[in-house]
Amino acid sequence: MALNDDLKASVQSILGTSFKERDGQKIPTSADVSLTDGAVKLDAAFLYADLAGSGLIAKQCPWDTTAKIIRAYLDCATRIIRARGGEIRSFDGDRVMGVFIGDAKRSNAVKSALQIQWATRHVIEPEATSRFNSVKNNEVKIRQACGVDVGMSRAVRAGIRNNNDLIWIGRPPSFAAKLSDVREYPYCTFISADVYNRLSDETKYSSGTDMWEKRSKNFAGVPETCYRSSYWWEPK
Structure with a gap:
């Protein structure tokens, strides 16, 4: 069969x-979902962790330095997500997605995000700056x-x-x-x-102060309320 016929x-x-x-009782893997017609419905929190400006890092640093920085970031993010009960379900360049289920899924995902920020600021950046002249001199x-959101989603398999x-x-x-x-x-x-509306107090407040600022972002053509934070959380 010719390729165009195969595609059609x-x-x-x-x-x-x-x-x-x-209905999903656990976070599915590819092996759990039929490639032909499978779909798993799951109430979960999704965390995307994204290294910013990796293109600029690649422009200013040797390729191996860039690779080490990206690997360090993804390594820390993966370890933190797993430690907080999440499962890794996607790597995409310099970005990783974690999935959380259970009653504490929101707080566990948010705590992971705050800990990833701590690792980036207090471990990865200072270590890279001290090791690599291309980072320090430039x-x-x-x-x-x-980013974290929560709700009902479906997992399906795509590809061949x-x-x-x-x-x-x-x-x-x-x-x-x-x-x-x-x-x-x-x-x-x-x-x-x-x-935000169902976070635990420990992930919402720091010494009685709300760690989050209310904002609005456009999504799918409509404004959506969201919250941002400049805080971080040191893993123990």
Whole structure:
């Protein structure tokens, strides 16, 4: 079959799919979801952690220095997400997505985000500055942002046999990803109103002071209430 015929047949098959949706009791992996027609419905918090300005870092630093900085960031983010009960479900360049479920999913995701900010500011940036002249001499600033949203989403598999992965359908992963793209340093953690309204006190207040500022961001053509914070949280 010619490639164009193969493409037409594949699109017709995919667009004609009737998904077999089921409620998720755990965060699914690719192996848990049928490539043909599987869909898992999940109430979860989504955290996107995104290293800011990696293109500028690559422009000013040797490739291996850039690679080490990106690896260090993703390593710290992954370790923190896992330590707070989240599961990693996507790497995309210099960005990672964590998924959290359970009663404390909002607070666990937000605590992870604040700890990723601590690691970036207090571990990665000073260590990179002390080690690499290209970072120090060019005054490279290592920054990042995290976005968190919560709600019902669906996980389905996309791609072809032996070349596929989960994709997440719904507002929460999309809005979390958009929030992680915001650059308003020193504000580096951005959360939706649905997350903020049910945070634990320890992730909402610091010594009685609200750590979050109310803002508004456009998403899918409409303004959405969100909150930003310049705080960080040292992991213990």
